[in-house]
Amino acid sequence: KQEVTQIPAALSVPEGENLVLNCSFTDSAIYNLQWFRQDPGKGLTSLLLIQSSQREQTSGRLNASLDKSSGRSTLYIAASQPGDSATYLCAVWWGKLQFGAGTQVVVTP
């Protein structure tokens, strides 16, 4: 069964600290993996997409890595800010997009 797991479910860090968010998936035969951000009462915003042939993607303070053999992806957010507070979801495309439950992040000033 193809499943996506995100641990921890919630995370609180002080402003300025680096954030590390984990995602694991059960089937390595993926097309790609995406990280999304969801603010309360809002839809999802795509942050980064990593194709199956890639090892990482970067955008500003965000960096996502992909290790298909171990079924893991990590999203790094450098120098966190209160505006980074949101729920971050990992999704894997196996012919359709399968989401994890997300990690709720709070960055305290």
Add this chain to the structure above:
Amino acid sequence: EAGVAQSPRYKIIEKRQSVAFWCNPISGHATLYWYQQILGQGPKLLIQFQNNGVVDDSQLPKDRFSAERLKGVDSTLKIQPAKLEDSAVYLCASSSLWQGRSGNTIYFGEGSWLTVV
């Protein structure tokens, strides 16, 4: 560029009543998706359209849920009769044809929040 539009944003209904949600995707996007997101969970795909044809509806509870995409543009998702466990956010998303196949750049609307009491 206008985003994915959804309405209504919020709806409260009693169990056994019916409800309909509307979605207007980004102009030119051939692929349209309806997801259900229950509080504390990730979104779950209910149905995927390619133009006006259904690609995947394997997780759509067809005894009570129905969806259509007339003329390959707007889409409507209907629930009849609603159950308490249908309380969730219903997210509509769209992507262009080839991006949809590779999973690239999928755009979400802000969702329609349903509470069944």
